Amino acid sequence: MTRFALREAHAHIPAHGRAMSMLRAGDCLNKEELLDLLGRAGGTGWVLAAGARVNAWADPRWPDRSELDRVQPDRPCCVMSFDHHSIAANTAAMRAAGMSEDEPDPPGGVICRDARTGTTTGLLLESAAMRVWHSAPEPGESERRAHVLAALKDLATHGFTEVHDLLSPAWLGPLLASLDADGLLPCGVRLYAPQAELESQHAAATGPRGWERPRVRLAGAKCFADGTLNSRTAWMIEPYRDPLPGLPLGKPMMTAAELDSALALTRAKGLELAVHAIGDGAVRAVLDARERAGRESPPLRIEHCELIDRSDVVRFAEFGVAVSVQPCHLFADIEVLTRELPHRLHRVLPLRELIDAGCAPGRGLWFGSDVPIVRPDPEDSIRAAVHRGRAEVGPVIAPEQAITEDEAWRCFSPEECAR
Ligand SMILES: [Zn+2]
Incomplete structure (x- = not known):
């Protein structure tokens, strides 16, 4: 049930479209079905x-x-x-x-x-x-266009009217603008360029022949403060139970000085900064950078925030930093969290605390899926946020952090977005 227009706050549109053009191995329930699917593949090449x-x-x-x-x-x-x-x-x-x-x-x-x-x-x-x-040939221009259209149509069928693309290649903005000009764009898109491309993408978007249009905007830059949970490279405050050699706390990917300069460069362009931070150590490092920047900070959003230390929760509302989370990842991460961070499970996605501390659903607390890592069905994140596990049955993580179904839906609402 979709109650209103929805915002998908974290998607990878080209990758989703490309994955949709491939055979769907996820539908196979055993090896024989998979081999059968591969054997029946049409076309030529890979x-x-x-x-x-x-x-x-x-x-x-x-x-x-x-x-x-x-x-x-x-x-x-x-x-x-x-x-x-x-x-x-x-x-x-x-x-x-x-x-x-x-x-x-x-x-x-x-x-x-x-x-x-x-x-x-x-x-x-x-x-x-x-x-x-990556030895398979990259899609050509017409294939890219078909992939992007397929991805956006899929997102639109889930009720999304606004989609945020987090790490947009330079060709995506112009392609979306041309789709919009042709009346083919089913939802508005906000793009976040890789930090290193911010300068050039900003120039291409806003120059005299810039591609920006009301429904296709370069919203900001994206950078990475840490790695991922499954690879044990997410940057933690307390050690993993079985860490990678020499990396007890995971792997910081940016220094404090690099975070400061990312904030300054983004602010100079008048845009937002989206920082990937999965571990509570990375989240804290980004909030520290925000605190150092003071009034010189651009609008800031932190992506994933899978763990947040108790003492950092209040800092989001205090600094006006948006929490961009994907509760549906709990389904896939529950095993690695239980195995590697049994002592920190109570800090996983503290949604209840964030809302109580002033991060209003949809305004300071945003939901997304990170499609194509998982499917973009909003019901998955609603279920995870309300039940704190796969469903009403099975293991749950930090049940005291559950929020109501109404609050969860509002986290998908673009109307609540103040920007
Ligand atoms: Zn992502």
Whole structure:
């Protein structure tokens, strides 16, 4: 049930559209269904499937390279896991990426091998997965246009009238503007350029022949203060139970000076800054930077905020910093949180405290999905915010931080947005 126009505050429009154009591995309930799907792929060139949830299968084993070769002997073929951290590749795909049989693991990646024979299984993790996946040709201009249109239509069917794109490539603004001019844009879009491209994208958006229009705006810049929970690189105040070697608190990605300069550069353009901060250590570092900037700060939003220390909660309303969260990620993160941060579970998405401290739903507290990491169905975040777990049953995290269904819907409301 959709009650009013909705805002998706954290999406990746081009990636969502591209994933929609791929085979839907997430619909497969076992290996046989996946192999069947891959074998029936039409077209020519690379066969790409996205969204595999192998860990949810009764027999949670990826198809190996020989099985993939059987259904796709000639075309490069890859299946990506839903969390974008691993893929299964056939021989043609590994060859197309220039990955040889005796190749050592790349830095930050793993080429999995059969324990007995030592041959590669086709399962690739992290940087090894990315290397093969990105060997597939990038979409051309007409494909991009089709992908972006498909993604926006999908978001519109979920009731979204305003979508925020967090890390927009330079071609996205002009493409959206041309769709709008053709009367094809189903919702308004606010774009956030990578911090390093703010200058050039701002010039392209606002120059004499700038692409900005009322429904397509360059809203600001995006930067990253830490990594992710699943890779244990999110920056924490207290150590992980089983941290990466040498990184007990995860991995800060920006220094205080870099945060200060990101704020200053964004303010100089009169735009907003969106900072990715998943761990409570990263959230605190961003709030500290905001405090140092004082009245010289641009409008600031912090993305994800999966953990927030008790003492930092009041600082959001105090400084007028927007909390941009994706409660639906609780469904996928519940295991890693319980395993790695059992002593900090009470600090996960403290939505009740944030609202009580003055972050009004929709005005200071925004919901989104981070699509295509998960699907953009707003009901998922409503359920997670109200039930603090997958549904009425199963494990819950910090149930005292639950908010009401009405409050949760208002977090999706653009009317509540003061900007
Ligand atoms: Zn994102």
